[in-house]
Amino acid sequence: xxxxxxxxxxxxxxxxxxxxxxxxxxxxxxxxxxxxxxxxxxxxxxxxxxxxxxxxxxxxxxxxxxxxxxxxxxxxxxxxxxxxxxxxxxxxxxxxxxxxxxxxxxxxxxxxxxxxxxxxxxxxxxxxxxxxxxxxxxxxxxxxxxxxxxxxxxxxxxxxxxxxxxxxxxxxxxxxxxxxxxxxxxxxxxxxxxxxxxxxxxxxxxxxxxxxxxxxxxxxxxxxxxxxxxxxxxxxxxxxxxxxxxxxxxxxxxxxxxxxxxxxxxxxxxxxxxxxxxxxxxxxxxxxxxxxxxxxxxxxxxxxxxxxxxxxxxxxxxxxxxxxxxxxxxxxxxxxxxxxxxxxxxxxxxxx
Numbered sequence: 001x002x003x004x005x006x007x008x009x010x011x012x013x014x015x016x017x018x019x020x021x022x023x024x025x026x027x028x029x030x031x032x033x034x035x036x037x038x039x040x041x042x043x044x045x046x047x048x049x050x051x052x053x054x055x056x057x058x059x060x061x062x063x064x065x066x067x068x069x070x071x072x073x074x075x076x077x078x079x080x081x082x083x084x085x086x087x088x089x090x091x092x093x094x095x096x097x098x099x100x101x102x103x104x105x106x107x108x109x110x111x112x113x114x115x116x117x118x119x120x121x122x123x124x125x126x127x128x129x130x131x132x133x134x135x136x137x138x139x140x141x142x143x144x145x146x147x148x149x150x151x152x153x154x155x156x157x158x159x160x161x162x163x164x165x166x167x168x169x170x171x172x173x174x175x176x177x178x179x180x181x182x183x184x185x186x187x188x189x190x191x192x193x194x195x196x197x198x199x200x201x202x203x204x205x206x207x208x209x210x211x212x213x214x215x216x217x218x219x220x221x222x223x224x225x226x227x228x229x230x231x232x233x234x235x236x237x238x239x240x241x242x243x244x245x246x247x248x249x250x251x252x253x254x255x256x257x258x259x260x261x262x263x264x265x266x267x268x269x270x271x272x273x274x275x276x277x278x279x280x281x282x283x284x285x286x287x288x289x290x291x292x293x294x295x296x297x298x299x300x301x302x303x304x305x306x307x308x309x310x311x312x313x314x315x316x317x318x319x320x321x322x323x324x325x326x327x328x329x330x331x332x333x334x335x336x337x338x339x340x341x342x343x344x345x346x347x348x349x350x351x352x
Contacts (some may be wrong), residue, residue: 030251034283044316047091050119061234065104071232073213091307098129107136117148124149142186154191160207193223197241213256226267254283
């Protein structure tokens with residue numbers, strides 16, 4: 001199999017052909033490529049915090065934070081710096097190497113950027129990688145966040161272009177591409193993926209991954225989310241995606257974007273351990289840990305600790321930071337090894 005790291009001209013037929021491979025053949029190819037470019041036993045661990053919850057004017061059919069849906073999510077103001085820092089310190093002590101911050105806005109206003117920049121600066125000073133997802137960015141916003149020390153900006157394209165209009169009506173697909181362009185132009189790393197299980201066909205899942213792989217630059221981080229149906233949203237009763245189809249999606253993402261870190265993202269709470277293990281084998285190299293992703297559930301900390309132990313996984317080291325994070329993780333692992341008597345860095349503390 002040809003390993004072309006920089007290919008951005010995938011056709012839909014080519015991507016669909018990968019989806020249609022026999023399951024074992026697909027996973028074999030994906031794992032082989034994954035271990036060529038990544039440590040198959042290391043997982044990048046992130047924590048996600050909603051720093052401004054609810055009240056969003058958008059109509060994304062999957063989102064409980066949209067003001068127009070009755071989901072029980074109450075609108076809140078942007079958190080204060082010290083409150084965010086308290087959560088970031090806890091995440092760092094627990095083993096997270098990246099701290100992701102989300103705000104339920106269509107996009108930040110000019111007056112919001114200095115406030116968010118102050119939060120980013122403070123979190124970065126802890127030695128954590130920083131990521132933000134704030135919606136559509138205006139002129140100069142990406143550069144201001146970069147100057148504050150932001151490492152990644154998350155802005156998902158959500159779906160295949162032709163399916164997008166079935167899910168969202170308040171912003172155009174092109175709006176998302178323009179924000180991604182601003183992020184790249186500012187020199188920020190991109191975190192960009194999508195959601196599956198929203199009623200799309202396999203061809204449309206192929207279209208989502210085709211669109212991601214054919215961006216001008218492959219996103220450094222590619223979160224693949226499985227829909228978490230939330231009562232009160234239009235997708236509350238969406239039919240559950242077959243778990244092996246989700247694994248196929250992870251594997252195809254790995255084949256299309258060999259150097260990207262593919263994140264096993266939302267929906268893990270609905271997956272059993274065996275499905276998650278298949279996803280790691282197929283090329284997933286990142287997770288969110290913590291009991292909540294913005295407003296929806298996530299596997300609890302103890303469950304993730306146990307899964308990492310059973311699969312002999314360990315946290316990925318952080319590059320390009322002060323080294324504080326890695327030192328804290330190693331110290332936490334040493335304490336856990338003493339507690340468990342396991343005698344090796346099994347990753348027990350990686351998702352504490």
